[in-house]
Amino acid sequence: MSSLQFWKPGTVGPGSTLDRATEAEGSVISSAPIGAAVSIQAARERLPIFKHKEKLLYCVENYGVTILVGQTGCGKTTQLPQYLHEAGWAADGNVIACTQPRRVAATSVAARVATEVGSILGDEVGYTIRFEDVSDKKRTRILYLTDGILFRETLLDPLLSRYSVVMIDEAHERSVYTDLMLGVLKKIRRKRPSLRVIVSSATLDAAGFLDYFSSGNPPGEATIVSLEGRMYPVHIAHLEQPTPDYVAKAIDVVWNINLQRSSGDVLVFLTGREEIDRCLEGLAELLPTLPRGATRLKLHALHSGLPMDEQLAAFEPAERGFRKVIVSTNIAEASVTIEGIKYVVDSGFVKIRTYNPTTSLSSLSTIPVSRASAIQRAGRAGRTSYGACYRLYPASTFESLPPTTQPEITRTDLTTPILQLKSLGIDDLMKFEWVSSPPAEAVLRALESLVASGMVGEDGRLTVIGEKVAECPVEVNIARMLFASKDYQCGEEILTIAAMTTVQDVFVIPDGAAGALAELERRKFTAEEGDHLTLLNAYNAFTRYGRSSSWCKAHALSFRALSRAVSIRAQLKKYMQRFGLPIENCQGDAKRLRQCIVSGYWRNGAKWMADGTYRSVRGNVVLHVHPNSVLFTRKPRSGWVIFHEMEETKKTQIRILTEIEPDWLLEYGHKFHDKRTGVGVSVR
């Protein structure tokens, strides 16, 4: 067993967030004309330090766009909206909006600010997230919402006329909706210059946002505000040599931290469930060799696939005499904060989903993290006291990492975003000002698929059904299926299937012997026809047995997923009623149901092969059935299926399958054949 002696001490470079974190608390406020002050570092050096919040107000009041740099904990999210309120920005019925990429952030921040203001949550201060609107249309002055909700609001009110200020918080995370919102806000400000925009980021790439808003606009002035957060210094150490196996190295390092370093919990960043389990097994094997008198270890896994109670267990403080070790995915980088972490072990890798528009395949691959991510991970060690971060790669590797992660909009399926942009009247997508442009191929393929599915006409404009589908908060294929349910008289069941395919991880599979048990439980719901109907059975059983969490546990179902499906179903039901779609029961006619599913997913047909794999109708790709499918072990009687989605991991896998008749595919293939190549679906 090696010791920690080989660690080469080092610090993060000047100008990085961590470096600045060691500075005294206080706020730096700067203002400079657009174009002149593109460098935030330069602006910081030039400009005076103010400690009075009035100065902050002044800056925002005078200029249209504000770029805000401040790391977690500096109070930008909670304080700035309050300053704006005090300064009168919420007068005359105006609302100050602050967007968050995640639901938990929107709710928890709103609760805190409501307390600080001395108001009841939902009165002067409120929040809006999907399924939950805790705000008052007349009384709420400061509103926290998810960026997805605000984007949806632009579909109804294209100028966002109820807001005087929109603050896009955590913009550095660059979620799809953050990027779409920024694009739309730039457009809105041309028509309504009185709308103030604040873009808030924890990393220094914020200067890019300033460039974005200033380009193509008449000369004006923008403001750069920089707030310093309160954080403790974190000592950074790198490996001298790269390691061939970072999981083994992580085990080694955690073990040595425990033997050689003072008390404090350890957080390990790995990429996925498999690595986490391997790391925890390795540590568990070492436990019997722990010297007498050494601190004992309490081991926790943390990833989104775990049931809620197991996730929460990782947040509980360890018992006296124990050191907590949490082995986590990227979920601990930004989504959750764990108190008491003093040591971070960073593999330097992350699993990321990318979409290939040419093959319409999304794949999950392990890639090196960005420098911004590595800094963010290290920062997790310095929230309650000084800490240390052990990077399982050399310092030279850190320097060669990309500065930031590729924005999601550049590596995702654009079908839904483009449908929504068109609904906003943005028809010429080549002229839309993206913060980061997605690949042209991705835009073209998305347009093609919208034309093929009848959402967009040959003129490039939305069709009547396209307008309606754009309003529905589901993907296009599901919306098509909902609309088709009128013809097949099965709205009630299709509504459930739509909700159940939207949530993931319905069937819980515990490890080991319990896994086999879960498999047996799942068979109770199995429908011969395939996974869609199996999901329908599970949902119906869930509601029949009182939506109880203990019932779910006994039947290896995820209570969280099913509860979410109930909410989504209720929301989609409202849309169906609004569009005058009947919600009829199919009277047990599974054939009608399956035909209705094909109406949305006819492009996802596949043919069974003798070796147990499938071939896709489009492209003749070799497909493997996901082990979770009820058709994993069975040949479909007709030899044909349609599937909900395909994904590339080690192999190309298809999930959620239903057996169909091949001529159903032909029916839709003729109706909506591929306009570009002139080739329809061939079923032979």
Add this chain to the structure above:
DNA sequence: GAGCACTGC
């Protein structure tokens, strides 16, 4: 015959 990073409407 075997597996899924994380969000959001």
